[in-house]
Amino acid sequence: MREVGAQLPRSESMEAVNSAVAQTKLLHLSGRNNNGSLDLSMRRRSTSVCCMKFTFHSSDSLQETDRSLGVTIIFLSFFNSNTYDGKILSNASSAAQERVGVLLLNLGGLETLNDVQPFLFNSFADPDIIRLPRLFWFLQRLLAQLISVFRDPKSKEGYAAIGGGSPLRRITDEQARALKLVLEDKDLQADVYVGMRYCHPFTEDALHQIKKDKITKLVVLPLYPQFSISTSGSSISVLQSIIREDVYFTRLPISIIESWYQRERYINSMADLIENELLIFSKPEEVMVFFSAHGVPLSYVEDAGDPYRDQMEECIALIMDELKSRGIHNHHILAYQSRVGPVQWLKPYTDEVIVELGRRGIRSLLAVPVSFVSEHIETLEEIDMEYKHLALESGGIENWGRVPVLGCTSSFISDLEDAVMEALPCASISSTRSAPSQCETEMEPVPNVINLFFWIHGCICAVAVA
Structure with missing residues (x-):
């Protein structure tokens, strides 16, 4: 097993590594400034590896917008485990001194x-x-x-x-197994854990097992390509609270991948799926490519500085550029789904756009669930049932298609493996001090x-x- 933090094999071009890392955003969470606000910088790096570090400072006036800018911590960690059922596989030698862990974080999938x-x-x-x-x-x-x-x-x-x-839990487990296998191909024996935010197996349970297994190095990878307060940010808040209270985690080298929507192989994987589905239509060139993203309240973006909308728009631009490089020049549009309540959410809304497209004479629509890497209720029920019915009953759209999620697509899993290998050398020890446990709004x-x-x-x- 290669020593963690050692140089990559010479066969792996440093230029290629630099290029891949430049497409992956890692978070540097340096702490809180004198005003108690969270000093959070998200930036693309040109170096071969990027490091993330937690440093918390006590503050009596923690703003809610600061808290919401915490990132989703999806931990990719390599470690031993025997009891936690969110852990997919364990094969690290008991004699091994280095225990590296991979923890995949997701929202949660209901089983009953x-x-x-x-x-x-x-x-x-x-x-x-x-x-x-x-x-x-x-x-x-x-x-x-x-x-x-x-x-x-x-x-x-x-x-x-x-x-x-929901099949989300099962698919996430399958992704973890697949990730473990490709990591083994790089001579890295890894235990892969799954932590869910709102249902079993909870993120807290995964972190408890990480501590129990005496993991010595941790990589965190969110299964959300784009960062948002309501997804990645919520998960990192859990991590923050645990790190503040547990000496073990303050001494654990951690590397967190904040977002990965720009990675070349991810973009290519999405373009592959879209290209394949377009070929099913009798006239592929006439199909409108309809990106439907999970929505968030507008206040998250305008008041709290959530980068989600900007990252989503950039992601779609990259996908369409890749399609154009293949000679595919279909028109496209982005809309946001799953809004709740009367407050303003990111616009335009998916249901309203579908009706408008029908009125404009669009006859063929290909839905692309761009926020998700696993099938769940928002793809299987909201898109496949509600929006499909709305489209076909709107009086204009006659042909409907939907791109599957990435799931365990080999190119996608390989890209996750690359992201983990690139992030591993930058794992650094956290430095913590007491901090408030809850946030305050402005x-x-x-x-x-x-x-x-x-x-x-x-x-x-x-x-x-x-």
Whole structure:
């Protein structure tokens, strides 16, 4: 087994490594400035490896926008484990001094209908999902309970329509196994763990097992290509809280891949899928390529500085450039799905765009779920059922297609393996000090209460009339 942190084999061109790393954003989380705000810099590096380091400083005035800018920590760690069922494989020698771990983080996949309401509660209890001012922190769990109870019946209908559960957990496990195998091809024996944000196996459980297994080096890889407060940011908040409280993690070298939507092989993999699906249409050149991304509230971008929209637009531009290089010049459009409540979300909205395209005379539409690497309810029910029905009933669209998610596509898994190998040498030891456990918003309390009331009312009404 190659010593972690050693130079890559000469056969692997440093120029190629530099190029790959330049397409991967790693986070440097240096801590909090004198005002208590999070000093977060996300940048592309031109060097062969990039390092990320956690340093926390105590602060009495932690702004919510700062907290939400934490990154999704998807840990790719190599280590031993025997009991944690989120761990996919374990084959590291007990005699090995270096235990490297890979932890894949994702949102969570419900396996039965009984999991729906707890999943909804965990989602809405997350301060990065419902962002309350300090004055109303005590309402967080109460609101989560209220909303989850009202949304439970409608959500169960959606999961029942796709077989009573989500395949996301199973697919993530398969991705972990596939990743382990390609890492072995690079002579790196790795234990791969899966940590979910809102359901079993939880991220906290994975980190507990990492500690139990005495992992000595950790790489974190999110299964979200683009960074967002509500996905990557929420997961890294969990990591922050654990690091602050546990000496083991303060001494554990960690490398976190913040986003990877620019990686060449990822872009090529997406272009391959789109090209293959276009060939199914009788007139491929007339098909509108319709990118549908998971939406986030507009305030995340405009008020909290979420880079999600910019990264999504850049990602799609790169995919379309790759298609054009292959002689494919189809028109395309981006829209955002899955909005909840009456507040403004990123626009344009997927359902509204589908209707408008039909009115404009578009006859063939190819949906591309660009935010996701695993099939789940937003692809199988929302896109495949709701949006397909809407498109075909809109009076204009006659031909519908949908690009599958990347899943365990060999080129995609190989790219994840490259990302892990590149990030591993930059794992660095964290430096922690005490810090507040919850964040505070900059918004004024009274206006925010009014907005909160209408948001909750809108959520309840949306469920009641659906």
